Amino acid sequence: MRTSIATVSLSGSLTEKLNAAARAGFDGVEIFENDLLASPLTPEEVRDRCADLGLTIDLYQPMRDVEALPAEEFARTLRRARHKFELMRRLGADTVLVCSSVSPLAVDDDALAAGQLARLADLAQDFGIRVAYEALAWGRHVSTYDHAWRIVEAAGHPALGTCLDSFHILSRGSDPRGIEGIPGEKIFFLQLADAPRLAMDVLQWSRHHRCFPGQGGFDVAGLVRHVLRTGYDGPLSLEVFNDVFRQSDAGATAVDAQRSLRLLQEQVGLTAPPAPVVPTGVAFAELVTPDAEPVAALLGALGFARTARHRGGKPVDLWQQGQARVLVNTGTAARREGTHLAAVGLESPDPAGAARRAEALLAPVLPRRRAPQDAPLEAVAAPDGTELFFCATGREALPDWRADFPAAGPGAPRATGVRRIDHLSLTQPWHHFDEAALFHRSVLGLRAQESVDVADPYGLLRSRAVTNADGSVRIVLTVGPAPADDTAHAQHIALATDDVVAAARRFRAAGGRLLPIPANYYDDLAARHEFADGELETYRELGILYDRDTHGGVFRHCYTHTVGRVFFELVQREGGYRGYGAQNAPVRLAAQHAVRALTGG
Amino acid sequence: MRTSIATVSLSGSLTEKLNAAARAGFDGVEIFENDLLASPLTPEEVRDRCADLGLTIDLYQPMRDVEALPAEEFARTLRRARHKFELMRRLGADTVLVCSSVSPLAVDDDALAAGQLARLADLAQDFGIRVAYEALAWGRHVSTYDHAWRIVEAAGHPALGTCLDSFHILSRGSDPRGIEGIPGEKIFFLQLADAPRLAMDVLQWSRHHRCFPGQGGFDVAGLVRHVLRTGYDGPLSLEVFNDVFRQSDAGATAVDAQRSLRLLQEQVGLTAPPAPVVPTGVAFAELVTPDAEPVAALLGALGFARTARHRGGKPVDLWQQGQARVLVNTGTAARREGTHLAAVGLESPDPAGAARRAEALLAPVLPRRRAPQDAPLEAVAAPDGTELFFCATGREALPDWRADFPAAGPGAPRATGVRRIDHLSLTQPWHHFDEAALFHRSVLGLRAQESVDVADPYGLLRSRAVTNADGSVRIVLTVGPAPADDTAHAQHIALATDDVVAAARRFRAAGGRLLPIPANYYDDLAARHEFADGELETYRELGILYDRDTHGGVFRHCYTHTVGRVFFELVQREGGYRGYGAQNAPVRLAAQHAVRALTGG
Structure with a gap:
């Protein structure tokens, strides 16, 4: 399968991150918004740079707190979204990630959430963009993947699907078997991260201690097996927030990241590299x-x-x-x-x-x-x-x-x-x-x-x-x-x-x-x-x-x-x-x- | 009041720690057992070194998992205690800290705990030593200060008292007002540590993230006020496990520690240093x-x-x-x-x-x-x-x-x-x-x-x-x-x-x-x-x-x-x-x- 990595997982400038991802053999990247904002490259230059490196831009995540908002707030969100979809067109990115809201203004109303996400998807469609809605483990009203999927299903919009994130699912102890109930074509994206088993606030855990699959305590491979059974054929994408990786050499981290995905693909039966020869x-x-x-x-x-x-x-x-x-x-x-x-x-x-x-x-x-x-x-x-x-x-x-x-x-x-x-x-x-x-x-x-x-x-x-x-x-x-x-x-x-x-x-x-x-x-x-x-x-x-x-x-x-x-x-x-x-x-x-x-x- | 610091709070060899504590103006130290074991100084040399530096040895903590044990296990504990009391006599330390047991062998039986602690206190008394029993926040059966005090009270032994630790009390959210119900002369020791408010496993929080009073999120001064109302007149002693302090210059850390106690004593009305003159x-x-x-x-x-x-x-x-x-x-x-x-x-x-x-x-x-x-x-x-x-x-x-x-x-x-x-x-x-x-x-x-x-x-x-x-x-x-x-x-x-x-x-x-x-x-x-x-x-x-x-x-x-x-x-x-x-x-x-x-x- 295609492999992708979020630029936030790597250290350095956007240019350094893209170079490291390409050299380590990734097929695509998720561009973290702050990396783009801080870059002197125009969106067109980023697009061209990625193309030269053989990288697709698989995901962009420019918005938070989008759904289940009062009308006036939501109008502002749509205004902002239009700007960002315009930017994504310049970038050549066709999937936008929307995380479940943490805003105190958000209402606990699934119908409202579904309706507003459908309106956002309408606008996105005009730009050739798909919206992937994901449950944050600490979302205000929506914090589980099955809840996010119910809202996507209710919205029933072709440009709206869900994004699954192994950290958000496994850190809450959700049962990943339910993933198999989601049609593969409605899983627009799959983000993977492992983490050590820590009994700590999930937000801090997520922001500072994620690691690559196989380095932590989660059964990431097990989760991926459930996702594959749905027919999902998008990329396996790493989104890892880690204080140490932020300081490390991007090239070494990217190789480490790609190695973790190769091992994962072997574990779930997608590939069959030469078997390990255990030293004696x-x-x-x-x-x-x-x-x-x-x-x-x-x-x-x-x-x-x-x-x-x-x-x-x-x-x-x-x-x-x-x-x-x-x-x-x-x-x-x-x-x-x-x-x-x-x-x-x-x-x-x-x-x-x-x-x-x-x-x-x-x-x-x-x-x-x-x-x-x-x-x-x-x-x-x-x-x-x-x-x-x-x-x-x-x-x-x-x-x-x-x-x-x-x-x-x-x-x-x-x-x-x-x-x-x-x-x-x-x-x-x-x-x-x-x-x-x-x-x-x-x-x-x-x-x-x-x-x-x-x-x-x-x-x-x-x-x-x-x-x-x-x-x-x-x-x-x-x-x-x-x-x-x-x-x-x-x-x-x-x-x-x-x-x-x-x-x-x-x-x-x-x-x-x-x-x-x-x-x-x-x-x-x-x-x-x-x-x-x-x-x-x-x-x-x-x-x-x-x-x-x-x-x-x-x-x-x-x-x-x-x-x-x-x-x-x-x-x-x-x-x-x-x-x-x-x-x-x-x-x-x-x-x-x-x-x-x-x-x- | 007298100020004391646990050697585990400072970086370096035991000699470096003692020098730093004395230079920063502490009156005494708690000696952490590993610091003694790793030191080439004999117990007598440590005692003399402390005396030369004007430091008393206020506490020693050589035993874990002492109470509420099956008889055979407890016999081994008494054997070990005799060795350690002998060592404390050589050190010139007259108070031993006993933390509530985390052993899987420990029984949930307060009467047994009280009886065994009384027997330990009997032995201690022969060596001129007092036993201070403290509730660890993650103790197996005893995890709150009031529970520990009930056991001490039930034991009714003159050489057995309780030790209060602000971290263990405040990290569990216990109400410190109940401290005023304990007679001051039965509070044998007071350990102080602050900590940032972190939603994490209390054991990890305690072992890696404690800090000096005033540096974290606990109301340490409020707790000390309750302790002072009991008539407690032992030392204010800092016991801080902190990954950063372990690496820092011991001299600077000790000054920082002593400053935190000076501020604390001012806050609780024990001292009245010149008031701050806020710059304009x-x-x-x-x-x-x-x-x-x-x-x-x-x-x-x-x-x-x-x-x-x-x-x-x-x-x-x-x-x-x-x-x-x-x-x-x-x-x-x-x-x-x-x-x-x-x-x-x-x-x-x-x-x-x-x-x-x-x-x-x-x-x-x-x-x-x-x-x-x-x-x-x-x-x-x-x-x-x-x-x-x-x-x-x-x-x-x-x-x-x-x-x-x-x-x-x-x-x-x-x-x-x-x-x-x-x-x-x-x-x-x-x-x-x-x-x-x-x-x-x-x-x-x-x-x-x-x-x-x-x-x-x-x-x-x-x-x-x-x-x-x-x-x-x-x-x-x-x-x-x-x-x-x-x-x-x-x-x-x-x-x-x-x-x-x-x-x-x-x-x-x-x-x-x-x-x-x-x-x-x-x-x-x-x-x-x-x-x-x-x-x-x-x-x-x-x-x-x-x-x-x-x-x-x-x-x-x-x-x-x-x-x-x-x-x-x-x-x-x-x-x-x-x-x-x-x-x-x-x-x-x-x-x-x-x-x-x-x-x-």
């Missing part, structure tokens, strides 16, 4: 660093051995312990960024299929070969810029990415018992947190867990994990309290062990520095749980944190010092523990701040 | 600039004349037209800041009294003389750093600030009809918007109007005016969409005229550049209002914006180009119009962005 493990994490020395020292103390170097002579080393593999790349280091986690290799049963899925969902596909002699590797960029490689390790039918890394060194002489990468924590750009979760769900087929707030001493962080079914891929997406803090919070690699105490001791014996945890934390643990003799003293000595879930699952974990933006965590999961120790995060964050304050780092 | 006009606005040339050109085109220069030889010129006066200071320009509005002279009937009021409410008082030969001027710094001078112009009993500016030049040869400064718009630091409004209300005695959202192409702005009764002082406080935009949005000086069309024409004739407004805006005006012949064409030609309020008041206004961070507005008010043309702000902001995009500025 983490093949490697790649650190880019301007200075390999501190990274090598840290990996060495953690018990990793430098087992291979890139055969093409690129300055990339492979460090390994058990099934945990870390690439250290000193070749492309942007000095300004310092040491950071730049890429993740995901074990894929079908790397080419995974890349096709990613491309269909608008993930930027990266060049398959990084150098002429490299093995081809499928890769895409995540919204935070992390490169995701789809690769295979030791599978018969697929080329092994390690072909580029012929074994060079012996295994780790002082392995600490690390078995594999447990999870990766990636800091997200402030404006793209919801986008990131939708990306990992739709492109990679991962599941998103609930978002949690974590108190840092200097502001609240938000954190959300995306995982595969068996937990062999776990990525924690984290966002700081404000744009300025985008890079203040570190990324990390958590390493799975069967015995975190032994691993921590060996790390320390090898010269590694563990993050010191305040004694008060252990006094509190003693108050909350009972421990075997000496157990708590061991944790206290090493700085091991402890969490127990409601099912008796236990998590023990400790942290290394930080190099650049990256630190490591050693973790031990028992009894089916599935979390990440969020309860301990404030203590860990405060301890890291304390270290930074001491070292000035 | 704007004596001058002072621009600081590294380059006087463009400012002089702009003022000249606006019809101002350079009428005087500072007699001490300081590079400060006085420009004047009618009663509008602008000082241009090239002496202290921080090059990095560029041209900005650095100071405002407020006409004061009692400058010394105004300064005493400001000092009593913790406004930073600036040196009275800026140079040995200067006339003494009372001045304080606003939260955004703007210097506010309390001064007199042409009053018999008071020294005239213009004594430092002996008349040097003739009046304006090409005056444009500017009569006075209509209003000033000051950009606020992102984290201090609520603080700024409370400052202007409490220190200057101005009235704050409702806060409004204004859509800029790149994010929502918030804007709030503070004014005196007759509108002769109007200051518009504005905050950008994100911290990074603190200085992106310009400050401005609006100049009152009786004929904005004539003023605009003269400005343009003198070489001034008016902000171009898109033609689409005027097409919309034509649709919305009827105008006399030629009227709209005049506005269109000059870039004059138009607004009409619901009482028929009319506002015409236009904008100059921007120099540094400052631009001017020419305004004409008619028919009692009291606003600022907020409806037109999105168009103006977009037009300014368009100019910047063209000029690269």
Whole structure:
């Protein structure tokens, strides 16, 4: 189906919005009136610009409080409408949206509303325009879609139909099944928005917290299925008021928006893009660093051995312990960024299929070969810029990415018992947190867990994990309290062990520095749980944190010092523990701040 | 009365929080458990640090879900409580807060709750500790203060009392008059927080949007009056969970917090600081600039004349037209800041009294003389750093600030009809918007109007005016969409005229550049209002914006180009119009962005 987006959903000038919508592959736009009023382009220039960009103008919304008015008021409305229909003719827009009135002058009289809407439709018809009447969730007398439809039906005018808006319908908890009772040709327009489930005033909720389908808590796909059964064949159009999107780069937001519609169309069976290929493990994490020395020292103390170097002579080393593999790349280091986690290799049963899925969902596909002699590797960029490689390790039918890394060194002489990468924590750009979760769900087929707030001493962080079914891929997406803090919070690699105490001791014996945890934390643990003799003293000595879930699952974990933006965590999961120790995060964050304050780092 | 603040209300490490609270003049603190757990200080070191700073530890809150539990669960609670009372002894804290349970295990049984709380109080008594039981607004079975008090009364234990929290009481709409039925000696603690009136889930409201008394929509002072009538003589303690305060400088937040309590104590008659001296006009606005040339050109085109220069030889010129006066200071320009509005002279009937009021409410008082030969001027710094001078112009009993500016030049040869400064718009630091409004209300005695959202192409702005009764002082406080935009949005000086069309024409004739407004805006005006012949064409030609309020008041206004961070507005008010043309702000902001995009500025 055709896809459309309201200009109010994007940041910037009207020109910037139109360019972004076209580049992201939208077929049309709804023009928000204030965007036009504030633009130096004439309506004719806007029309031509849209045509050049391959965009139709699917909807214009210049009027409020139109129907069920006293006669004198309604006469003024018609006067205004004439001006606006004239403008729409210049714009080349043929559908006008009329929302149910919120005016204190409006009367609770459906017959009057129907009559006045029919008169408006009469006038519109003269200009070749159709009127789409929509129930605002906070409309004064008309606030449900079925009520709006009854009025449209009563008016019985060919140029009058209804507009359905998923936010207005789902935020009120209306049953969307009734939509199927509306003839498809009388649904003149369909606006789509999702929203997080918030118990707040619906007007504020609508104006500030809408998001793209799949990013919130509404069953938007379910609603669209009902609409499609009516025979509706107009556009799927996104109208999203969101404080964050207003500030974000319009190009990225438009891609995010178009991706949400592609996923929606797949969900309702309109399209069949390549199916997601869910990754089955983490093949490697790649650190880019301007200075390999501190990274090598840290990996060495953690018990990793430098087992291979890139055969093409690129300055990339492979460090390994058990099934945990870390690439250290000193070749492309942007000095300004310092040491950071730049890429993740995901074990894929079908790397080419995974890349096709990613491309269909608008993930930027990266060049398959990084150098002429490299093995081809499928890769895409995540919204935070992390490169995701789809690769295979030791599978018969697929080329092994390690072909580029012929074994060079012996295994780790002082392995600490690390078995594999447990999870990766990636800091997200402030404006793209919801986008990131939708990306990992739709492109990679991962599941998103609930978002949690974590108190840092200097502001609240938000954190959300995306995982595969068996937990062999776990990525924690984290966002700081404000744009300025985008890079203040570190990324990390958590390493799975069967015995975190032994691993921590060996790390320390090898010269590694563990993050010191305040004694008060252990006094509190003693108050909350009972421990075997000496157990708590061991944790206290090493700085091991402890969490127990409601099912008796236990998590023990400790942290290394930080190099650049990256630190490591050693973790031990028992009894089916599935979390990440969020309860301990404030203590860990405060301890890291304390270290930074001491070292000035 | 003694004042106290919960450490959770402030940003940073525990040490930073304690320092900030002490510096702002608090007598005590509530220590939030996570702040202690995350601190490297031992409880004894915290106790000593507080003593050194002159702070008592008034409350500790280490337990949740304490009462009305099954026996086995309650035994665990007592075990935990013993640990925590031991810790409180080390801390030197003698009151423990217990909030009503939210546990799914809690039973709806007041007798059980009373019995278990009495047993907890027994244990507490052994440690010299008192238990203060408080109703959480979202408590499972106990959610109102009177219910909590009935349970405390039934328990009848000397070491058990109640804690009142203004947020929990007022957010539920409980009638606070019933507080007077509680004996003052059984109110063990009083926590105060205000909050904006939001229709949202009370838990989210409480955790993210509390603010200091006077900054929100609750009648906190009214509640405190009821509490005082009981004979309560414990501290007034602020417990404010706020996402913004978590990120803000702790020192500034603590001063803001203490100011709110000083104002509250004045409101309830506990103290009588010097009364506010409401300013009666704007004596001058002072621009600081590294380059006087463009400012002089702009003022000249606006019809101002350079009428005087500072007699001490300081590079400060006085420009004047009618009663509008602008000082241009090239002496202290921080090059990095560029041209900005650095100071405002407020006409004061009692400058010394105004300064005493400001000092009593913790406004930073600036040196009275800026140079040995200067006339003494009372001045304080606003939260955004703007210097506010309390001064007199042409009053018999008071020294005239213009004594430092002996008349040097003739009046304006090409005056444009500017009569006075209509209003000033000051950009606020992102984290201090609520603080700024409370400052202007409490220190200057101005009235704050409702806060409004204004859509800029790149994010929502918030804007709030503070004014005196007759509108002769109007200051518009504005905050950008994100911290990074603190200085992106310009400050401005609006100049009152009786004929904005004539003023605009003269400005343009003198070489001034008016902000171009898109033609689409005027097409919309034509649709919305009827105008006399030629009227709209005049506005269109000059870039004059138009607004009409619901009482028929009319506002015409236009904008100059921007120099540094400052631009001017020419305004004409008619028919009692009291606003600022907020409806037109999105168009103006977009037009300014368009100019910047063209000029690269």
